[in-house]
Amino acid sequence: MTAAAGTTIWRELIRKPFFWGIVAIIALLALNVIKDPTYLALSINPNNGNLVGNLVDILRQAAPVMMIAIGMSLVIATGGIDLSVGSLMAVAGAVSMEFLSAAGDSFGAALAAVGLALVITGVLGAVNGVLVAYVGLQPFIATLVLMLAGRGIAKVITGGQNTTASNDSFRWIANGFLIGIPVVFLLAVLIVIAVGLVVRRSALGLMIEAIGINPRASRMAGIKPKGLLLTAYIMSGILAGIAGVMSVGSVMTVDISRTGYQLELDAILAVVIGGASLAGGKFSLSGAFVGALLIATLDKTVLYLGVSSSATPAFKAIVIVVLCLLQSERVRGWFRRRRRPRPAERLLQKEEVSA
Structure with missing residues (x-):
């Protein structure tokens, strides 16, 4: 590879927003290593053969944020926003814990609890979609309503109490390991890949971006924005439900006031770090993935x-x-201009060379 080709590749790489997210992750890990040189050390638990260490904890903690960040990416790409994902996590946790507290400890009960939680959060996501696409409410207002009402719904489901349940299969989702890696992280990666294949290997992703760029032009091109908006909010609701199952599964308790609290802000930050535009019309699932890892x-x-x-x-x-700031082309261009010699300085340098 020639030096020119290497320079071109490097310039293209630094223009990728998720590149700076990876740099930030490395910098934070380096900061922790300075404090404790053994911070990145991994060990194997002799009792079960699973990996143990700070990196494993980060992967486990990042999984719920990945789920809501992926859903948020799709919604933001349409030009909207979903402020209700944290409350939907609480609803999913409340539904699953209440169900398991009565259903007992069995694999079938765990599957039923997960399915019921995702159905309910999908329905609530559809409510957001209907309010935005068909009623015509602003996404901020529509999802803010459910953000406030969601925890009220969770309180009604649990009777206002923090509910605890016991189910080994359900707990395994959040605390289990597969080939030494946390199941919850592997599950998150598989879901990200599946969503990526759906939206990038089909026209769905392009149509979502199209209505985010210009809804009127997309309608003239034959795209039906209402159905796409409804789909995006339903997917966001379901992914928030998965995040809620992951969160409560680690402790098998739902805390109505704390489960998913302010995680909608982390999801938005992860999406922005990944390079999505809050104005709509652009999203990156790989960027949201990196952003979630950075937040964790x-x-x-x-x-x-x-x-x-x-x-x-x-x-x-x-x-x-x-x-x-590092992601900003304008800021990086400002620094490049500062490094370049001014025309008068270049002329002086040429005169010195000729002399």
Whole structure:
């Protein structure tokens, strides 16, 4: 490979938004290694042969964020937003825990609990879609309504109490391991790949981006935006339900006030880090995947460095702002211009060489 070709590849690479997300993950891990050189060490649990370490914890913690970030990517690509995903996680947790508390400890009960949770969150996602696509409400308002009402629905389901259940099969979804890797992360990767194949190997992804760019032009091109909007919000609801199952499965308890709390903000950040435009018309599932990993790494770093809870939002904000600046073509262009010599300086350099 020639030097020119290598330079071209490098320039193309740094233009990818998720590249800077990977750089940020590496920088955060390096910061933790400086504090503790054994931070990245992995070991095998002699009792079950599973991998143990901080990296494993990050992968497990990133899985629910990946799910809601993928759903959020599709919604944002249509020019909308879904503020209800955190509340839908609580609803999914409430439904599954209430069902399992009465159904007992069996594999069939676990499957039924997961299925019931996803059906209900899919229906609630459809409510968002109907309000946006058919009623004509602004996505912010429509999903804000369900964001507030969702936790109320979860409280009604649980009677206002934190519900605990016992089911080994259900717990395995969040705490189990397969070939030494957390099942919850493997499941998240498979779902991301499946959604990616659906939206990128078919016209669905292009049509979603088209209605985000220009709804009127897309209608004139024969695209039916209402059905696509409904589909995007249903998928977001189902993926939020999966995230809720993953979250409550780790402790087998649903905390109505804490499950999924403010995770809609993490999902939006993950999508933005991945290079999606909040104006719609552009999304990247691989970018959202990297963004979710960065959010999980950042949360783990905050705890590991002992950052106080009052300073945690500021710490996260600084990291996100720096990353967004690095992603900006305008900012990088400004630095390139600063490095280039001015015309007068170039003329002076030529005169010195000729002399």
